[in-house]
Amino acid sequence: MKNSFVIKGNLCQTIHAGELDLHPNAYAVCVNGVSKGVFETLPKEYASLPLYDYGDALIFPGMVDLHVHAPQYAFRGMCMDLELKDWLNRYTFPQEEKYENLEYAQKAYGMFVEALKKGATTRASVFATRHRYATELLMQLLEESGLVSYVGKVNMDREASEALTEESAEISAYNTFGWINATKDKFKNTYPILTPRFIPCCTDKLMEELRQIQMAYGIPVQSHLSESKGEIDFVKFLRPDNPFYGDSYNEYDLFGKNDDIGTDVKTVMAHCVWSTDEEVELMRKNGVFVAHCPASNMNLTSGIAPIRKYIDLGLNIGLGSDVAGGHSDSIFRAITDAIQVSKMYFRMVNEADKPLVFSEAFYLATKGGGAFFGKVGSFEEGYEFDAVVMDDSVLPHPQSLNLAERMERAVYLGLDEKKVTAKFVAGRKII
Amino acid sequence: MKNSFVIKGNLCQTIHAGELDLHPNAYAVCVNGVSKGVFETLPKEYASLPLYDYGDALIFPGMVDLHVHAPQYAFRGMCMDLELKDWLNRYTFPQEEKYENLEYAQKAYGMFVEALKKGATTRASVFATRHRYATELLMQLLEESGLVSYVGKVNMDREASEALTEESAEISAYNTFGWINATKDKFKNTYPILTPRFIPCCTDKLMEELRQIQMAYGIPVQSHLSESKGEIDFVKFLRPDNPFYGDSYNEYDLFGKNDDIGTDVKTVMAHCVWSTDEEVELMRKNGVFVAHCPASNMNLTSGIAPIRKYIDLGLNIGLGSDVAGGHSDSIFRAITDAIQVSKMYFRMVNEADKPLVFSEAFYLATKGGGAFFGKVGSFEEGYEFDAVVMDDSVLPHPQSLNLAERMERAVYLGLDEKKVTAKFVAGRKII
Numbered sequence: 001m002k003n004s005f006v007i008k009g010n011l012c013q014t015i016h017a018g019e020l021d022l023h024p025n026a027y028a029v030c031v032n033g034v035s036k037g038v039f040e041t042l043p044k045e046y047a048s049l050p051l052y053d054y055g056d057a058l059i060f061p062g063m064v065d066l067h068v069h070a071p072q073y074a075f076r077g078m079c080m081d082l083e084l085k086d087w088l089n090r091y092t093f094p095q096e097e098k099y100e101n102l103e104y105a106q107k108a109y110g111m112f113v114e115a116l117k118k119g120a121t122t123r124a125s126v127f128a129t130r131h132r133y134a135t136e137l138l139m140q141l142l143e144e145s146g147l148v149s150y151v152g153k154v155n156m157d158r159e160a161s162e163a164l165t166e167e168s169a170e171i172s173a174y175n176t177f178g179w180i181n182a183t184k185d186k187f188k189n190t191y192p193i194l195t196p197r198f199i200p201c202c203t204d205k206l207m208e209e210l211r212q213i214q215m216a217y218g219i220p221v222q223s224h225l226s227e228s229k230g231e232i233d234f235v236k237f238l239r240p241d242n243p244f245y246g247d248s249y250n251e252y253d254l255f256g257k258n259d260d261i262g263t264d265v266k267t268v269m270a271h272c273v274w275s276t277d278e279e280v281e282l283m284r285k286n287g288v289f290v291a292h293c294p295a296s297n298m299n300l301t302s303g304i305a306p307i308r309k310y311i312d313l314g315l316n317i318g319l320g321s322d323v324a325g326g327h328s329d330s331i332f333r334a335i336t337d338a339i340q341v342s343k344m345y346f347r348m349v350n351e352a353d354k355p356l357v358f359s360e361a362f363y364l365a366t367k368g369g370g371a372f373f374g375k376v377g378s379f380e381e382g383y384e385f386d387a388v389v390m391d392d393s394v395l396p397h398p399q400s401l402n403l404a405e406r407m408e409r410a411v412y413l414g415l416d417e418k419k420v421t422a423k424f425v426a427g428r429k430i431i
Numbered sequence: 432m433k434n435s436f437v438i439k440g441n442l443c444q445t446i447h448a449g450e451l452d453l454h455p456n457a458y459a460v461c462v463n464g465v466s467k468g469v470f471e472t473l474p475k476e477y478a479s480l481p482l483y484d485y486g487d488a489l490i491f492p493g494m495v496d497l498h499v500h501a502p503q504y505a506f507r508g509m510c511m512d513l514e515l516k517d518w519l520n521r522y523t524f525p526q527e528e529k530y531e532n533l534e535y536a537q538k539a540y541g542m543f544v545e546a547l548k549k550g551a552t553t554r555a556s557v558f559a560t561r562h563r564y565a566t567e568l569l570m571q572l573l574e575e576s577g578l579v580s581y582v583g584k585v586n587m588d589r590e591a592s593e594a595l596t597e598e599s600a601e602i603s604a605y606n607t608f609g610w611i612n613a614t615k616d617k618f619k620n621t622y623p624i625l626t627p628r629f630i631p632c633c634t635d636k637l638m639e640e641l642r643q644i645q646m647a648y649g650i651p652v653q654s655h656l657s658e659s660k661g662e663i664d665f666v667k668f669l670r671p672d673n674p675f676y677g678d679s680y681n682e683y684d685l686f687g688k689n690d691d692i693g694t695d696v697k698t699v700m701a702h703c704v705w706s707t708d709e710e711v712e713l714m715r716k717n718g719v720f721v722a723h724c725p726a727s728n729m730n731l732t733s734g735i736a737p738i739r740k741y742i743d744l745g746l747n748i749g750l751g752s753d754v755a756g757g758h759s760d761s762i763f764r765a766i767t768d769a770i771q772v773s774k775m776y777f778r779m780v781n782e783a784d785k786p787l788v789f790s791e792a793f794y795l796a797t798k799g800g801g802a803f804f805g806k807v808g809s810f811e812e813g814y815e816f817d818a819v820v821m822d823d824s825v826l827p828h829p830q831s832l833n834l835a836e837r838m839e840r841a842v843y844l845g846l847d848e849k850k851v852t853a854k855f856v857a858g859r860k861i862i
Contacts, residue, residue, distance in 0.1 A: 412508030
């Protein structure tokens, strides 16, 4: 049987948000790329499968990055003194223009994919740029990496630099058709996702085109929503008839489930820092995923998303690195950032919204975002087998630690950037 | 001449807060451990000095950590779901008790010093534990590392676990006398600093003893101040006659300059998250240093210190890692954390207080905290020569970068934890 094996080590996961599920020195079984569960003693029926014994290593489910801009990896950690609009215009757009050049794209995307591959992330929902061929190249590189990803050629026909703005809604749609047709059946693990940059960059006409494209191909959607106050004011100005920002996507049936017309468009919206109650209610009703990107929301001075409220309301939530609004591609870092900003929100904004605890944020990074990809994010039976194996002996300590301590410490101290020794994606060993 | 040489590379510093001072491919000259300044062309008078040519490397002034707990390095990144009081009682105090055992202390402090030595920090103001002999051992290890540090045996005679609480104010004072006498002239680069843990852990009687000890030896003082709301309420309960928390230190002449009695006690107080206007005014008047510890203030849900206000008022401010309230010993990380929390303060609390920009936070980490050690934190003429040399080629990028971009990126991406290739402290090459 292909992609069938047993791994042994210290298994750490969160089956339920807020609760660590720890199995020291245990076995996880993968058959045909799918988990058969965790066992303290290996059942006889699996005794003939190949065994990877990772000794005293830590084994986590793979991390899911629900929002990352591949072209921005090249300039992460730079120009961080600006807010969203200035950051886009003065730095990001000029940088993204470079991906017109496929040679540059090959070099830059190669670095991005290499970083993603060697870290703890196994799944990602990725923005490319508006350039069709560079996007296809990125998809090829991601496919070769073994990771599973959604990748979007960006649509944008206004409010950017001339070189980055598509000539018209029709040209944008035309290139999108070409890109989807070229990629939708080409790869095993890399899928196109419809990617209007955000309402400020998309004319009504383009949004209408995207509605038609979505209906024709049935592919999922990713975009940005209610990230910063200035952006929201601008959307209000551009689309005065929509009662709230998210309604501008919903009007074009690009916002999750729509019971009126019987569609269910898998949708992830990054940020949702300043979503109104109406917007949140529509997201809940439509099953729209929130990609919570705490580092980016700090760096661009956007604010703090009220994640406790979203959890209590039962929204679908995952974490995003949002490179390069976020300066790190590590989802371990996103876990600790999510905890930290929730603590600040609790202390400085609203003491009714309790901070996230470690096990909740870990859940968001695995099963939370994993749900966007299906049954992903744990070693429970029936889940796709994504695992990351790490050697935490590189983090010295003078005393004995229990497994819960080792798990938390690995995340806080960024072990994903230090010592990933093996990685499996849907049962395929990619490191 | 001892400790006299020239180094060549890309010199990056902040002479003034808010302004980068960049010198690509330039020379910094050190004579007798003291900087002679930065030169684009090497002056003839220094041509005979040994030259370290670091090629295309980045060279920064050394980082200053104004607040770090050496015994807590052993458990950094663990048990981060608790607030200050519970974190101290349930985790920190039991961990600190272990330093009664010198064998454990040797092992644990060895790891701490090793980490500090190989990172970008050149100076630190360090808390040990209440144990005299483990503190002396820590000082010995720090001395051997070549770093410059103040180290404090902690005083605490109430409100901790039995094993960690000193038997009485007299015993605490007795051990403090012994420790100071044993260490004050023993080391070249490691100095004792008086360290009442904080008011909740120090009886009035102990504070009076410490006043006497400070007067007798004239050594500086470090402690904690106005970190969390619960702590402040407790201090109010313990000392109802002091109009604000800081006045409890001032009453015992352990709070900076005191014009009334003509003393000037060099003092650094960690946190100052919730200082009242009166407290801030007294700190300003007395020249008390603030050790701003943004990561710790997030992790322990303490809050966000209003650093913009403190800068505008002209307070002395440096950065602290506050390991293990902060989970990283990197001052690069403290720089970016300080920027991020200032952005959240601006956005979520008070839009009158503008966020810190990169060059301001870098200044706090170098000249800001450096002032606690004298003329430290830049390559200006007359400054003690602390430098850290880093190879940023380990951070791949596809495009050419200017020096300002490289400097910012190195800090955001934590180059101090990746590739420090050389380090100088007061002109001594320690790596």
